Amino acid sequence: MPELPEMETYANALRPRVVGRRITQTIITREKSINVPVTVWTECLVGSAITQVERRGKHLLFHLPGEQLLLLHLMLGGWMFWGREDDKPERTIQVQLSFGEEHLYFIGLRLGYLHLWKMEEAERKLAALGPNPLELTEEMFRKRLLTRRSTLKAAFLDQGFLAGIGNCYTDELCFEAGIRPDRRTHELPDEEQTRLFQAMLELLNRGIRSGGYMEHPFYVGDAHTGGFNELCQVYDRGGEACHRCGNSIVQSELAGRKLFYCPGCQR
Known part of the structure; x- marks a missing residue:
């Protein structure tokens, strides 16, 4: 999606x-x-x-x-x-x-x-949509995060928490931050909250710059749309080697949603 x-x-x-x-x-x-x-x-x-x-x-x-x-x-x-x-x-x-x-x-x-x-x-x-994650300050992000009592995966998939993030970018930003997506939101120490916020901004902006992961071009000769496909580190790469540490990417399931992470890079 x-x-x-x-x-x-x-x-x-x-x-x-x-x-x-x-x-x-x-x-x-x-x-x-x-x-x-x-x-x-x-x-x-x-x-x-x-x-x-x-x-x-x-x-x-x-x-x-x-x-x-x-x-x-x-x-x-x-x-x-x-x-x-x-x-x-x-x-x-x-x-x-x-x-x-x-x-x-x-x-x-x-x-x-x-x-x-x-x-x-x-x-x-x-009206029920949460804020644009690209417009949040770190303080605003922390406050929203600490009101949750769920896994990171569940929080980011909830469009009332933040609007626009789904399966792919949840797993990718958690990899970027070095945090497993099945961690509990309210249990993250300050340092991990900061890493998560910075990873979210970096990942979403990288996705925009790269044209997202869409499979189909938008027009004839379109070489931009879908460029993020090749940049995915964990999403939809279950069983493949991590580009960073060489461990096999784990594919699991959480509340009916696929979940991908690297056991070597994400603690």
Whole structure:
């Protein structure tokens, strides 16, 4: 599932392409991917210009005139592609937004969605999200961490704790900090809390700079999106040798979620 760096990568790529441009056509092939009748959707969108693209946690918000917006969550398996008709991937497209001869394709929205809301409705939907981890000070992070009574893995996966971090970056930032993700939040000494905070900032920013771990390119010739795949140290590397110490990466399970760590580097 795309996490903060992946959605930030998408937002950065979308802004110069769609902001200020009018939607000339929209095609819906799976009505469950949207939340209003297709006729209402088309009437609201066609002719409207996107005024801003904003990320909130794992969501993207496409702002429209009249205090409306499109709220996107790709969930598991969702991705986007930008290009002309001839560039379109040979995949089933659930939603298409056209900007003249260029199109934004939403693919794999079986669990994900693109919903049309008034601004106040969208804010209610997002009200339970925690803060942006990239905007926290270390003091703010410590306070939030010490209110938890769970494993680090469970805490970071809770979008009410911090918005945007999921399975991959939880395991990766814990590796960066040298702390196992099954440690208890309230039992970490000050020094480990500091290491965890610094690792979180470094890892998320590295993920953004590297284009996240998305499998599919965003446009033809895209060499940036997905660059973090090769930088993963533990996630999805169960049984492989740690690049740092040579020990085998452990793959385990915690509360139904996969968990990866290095027994040599993480104590």
